Every structure is written in C-alpha cells, then in structure tokens.
Amino acid sequence: MSINKAIGVFDSGIGGLTVLKEIIKLSPHEDTIYLGDTARVPYGTKSAETVTRYSLEITDFLVTKGIKLLVVACNTASAVALPALREKHSLPIIGVIEPGARKAAATTQTKKVGVIGTEGTIKSGAYEKAIKALAPEIEVISKPCPLFVPLAEEGWTDNEVARAAASRYLEDMKGVDTLVLGCTHYPLLKGAIASVMGRNVRLIDSGEETALEVRRVLGKEGLLRGLSPTGKRTFYVTDNPERFVSVGLRFLGSVLGHAERVEIP
Numbered sequence: 001m002s003i004n005k006a007i008g009v010f011d012s013g014i015g016g017l018t019v020l021k022e023i024i025k026l027s028p029h030e031d032t033i034y035l036g037d038t039a040r041v042p043y044g045t046k047s048a049e050t051v052t053r054y055s056l057e058i059t060d061f062l063v064t065k066g067i068k069l070l071v072v073a074c075n076t077a078s079a080v081a082l083p084a085l086r087e088k089h090s091l092p093i094i095g096v097i098e099p100g101a102r103k104a105a106a107t108t109q110t111k112k113v114g115v116i117g118t119e120g121t122i123k124s125g126a127y128e129k130a131i132k133a134l135a136p137e138i139e140v141i142s143k144p145c146p147l148f149v150p151l152a153e154e155g156w157t158d159n160e161v162a163r164a165a166a167s168r169y170l171e172d173m174k175g176v177d178t179l180v181l182g183c184t185h186y187p188l189l190k191g192a193i194a195s196v197m198g199r200n201v202r203l204i205d206s207g208e209e210t211a212l213e214v215r216r217v218l219g220k221e222g223l224l225r226g227l228s229p230t231g232k233r234t235f236y237v238t239d240n241p242e243r244f245v246s247v248g249l250r251f252l253g254s255v256l257g258h259a260e261r262v263e264i265p
C-alpha cells in the first residue's frame with residue numbers, strides 16, 4: 001500500500017464534511033477523496049439492507065480511485081454497513097461509531113450517557129452496543145432527532161426553532177453527563193444543544209474522535225504521509241454539485257472549490 005494514496009471518505013451527502021474537516025485539521029498533508037451520495041440522501045430513514053448496498057457501491061467506487069484507508073463518515077452507514085465493507089475489502093476501514101463510543105465511555109462520571117442520531121442509527125443500537133462492550137455498567141439513553149438534519153442544512157443552527165427542537169428532543173436526557181452527537185449534522189447545532197443540556201454535560205463529537213483514530217491507524221500501518229505539501233482535496237457527488245458546494249461551505253468551514261458529479265454504481 002502506497003503512503004501517497006489518498007484517504008477515502010464517504011457520507012450520504014454533505015454531513016460527512018464535518019468529519020472531513022476534523023481529518024484535514026489533524027492530517028493536513030494527506031490527500032482526501034470525498035464522496036457525498038447526494039442523489040440518495042437521506043440514509044437515516046432507510047433500511048439497513050439499502051444503506052449497506054449503497055455503502056458497498058460507494059466503497060467499490062472509491063477503491064478504484066486508489067485510496068489507502070476508508071472513513072465511513074456517515075453514522076447511519078457506520079452503524080449498519082461496516083461488517084459487509086470489511087468482509088469485501090482488505091484496506092483499513094474506520095467508522096464514526098467506535099471512536100465516539102470510546103470517548104463517551106472514557107468521559108462519563110455518572111455512568112449515564114445520552115446518544116442522539118438518525119432513526120437508522122438509533123434503531124441499530126450500534127452506539128449502545130459499542131459503549132456497553134467497553135463498560136457494561138453504563139446506562140445509555142438513545143433518542144432519534146431527525147429534524148436536526150434539515151435545520152443544519154438550512155443554517156438554522158442557533159435560533160429559536162433550533163432551541164425549541166433541541167429542548168423537545170432532549171427532555172428525556174435527564175442525568176446524563178455525556179451526550180454523543182451521533183450524526184454528521186449535529187456538531188453544527190452544538191450551541192443550541194449545549195444551551196439545553198447545560199454546561200456540565202460534555203458533548204462528544206464523533207468526527208473529532210474519528211480524525212484521531214485515522215491518524216492512529218495510519219501511524220500503526222506505516223501509512224502516514226509526513227511533511228509533504230498540503231494535501232489535495234477531491235470531491236465527488238451523485239447529484240447537484242452546486243448545492244453541495246454552497247451548503248457544504250458551512251459544514252467544511254472552508255471553500256470546497258469544485259465537486260464532480262458521478263454515477264454510482
């Protein structure tokens with residue numbers, strides 16, 4: 001495996017750019033190839049079978065582009081598709097659930113952790129299983145918060161609508177001292193979520209933890225690129241590149257430049 005190959009990253013759409021942002025922050029010298037499946041988004045309301053099929057198709061595509069490691073930046077896809085992806089492909093594959101769960105288990109003092117995500121992620125129980133595998137005594141309270149996704153895309157992240165949605169969704173989270181933001185879009189709503197949860201509750205951003213895991217695995221596999229020039233950024237989408245570039249700006253926190261439309265499969 002060549003260290004000069006790119007890190008492949010995929011998500012159902014633009015949300016995974018919050019994960020890519022963290023990867024670029026920690027590993028700026030790595031080339032990255034991102035695919036947003038904007039023609040088939042959302043994944044959060046689809047069945048595990050469908051999300052797994054889409055994930056396999058996208059991984060096949062990214063592997064043909066020459067990648068040294070794959071990041072499944074979508075929580076829903078990470079929750080259901082990792083075993084199938086790892087069975088088919090031998091390159092290192094990192095999902096967002098394990099790193100977020102590990103951080104939550106290490107952070108909680110009250111042994112009560114909240115997890116929020118899409119319907120698909122919460123229904124899979126993937127975060128709960130991962131947290132309990134590390135510390136069975138931790139109580140996990142899970143809640144789907146589907147409205148947070150369109151709110152983040154609309155840019156309504158810290159207004160009265162976002163705060164009203166957050167206080168309604170999070171009313172069951174009493175007693176948790178750690179809350180996992182188990183969806184790519186939720187880091188944009190950190191302000192509204194924190195204002196409802198209060199300052200004593202630690203918010204875990206799975207994207208940040210995943211970026212740390214990417215560096216750890218690249219180091220372990222001898223695949224870190226080192227001090228080469230700043231990495232090349234490539235973006236593919238399956239529909240509407242213009243919207244991806246304009247809305248994606250807020251998710252990535254910097255200008256995307258250009259996204260190429262491709263057909264998958």
Ligand code: DGL
Nearest residue numbers: 012042043044075076184
């Ligand atoms: N990217 C998805 C996730 O993190 C959220 C958007 C969707 O439902 O596709 O679960």
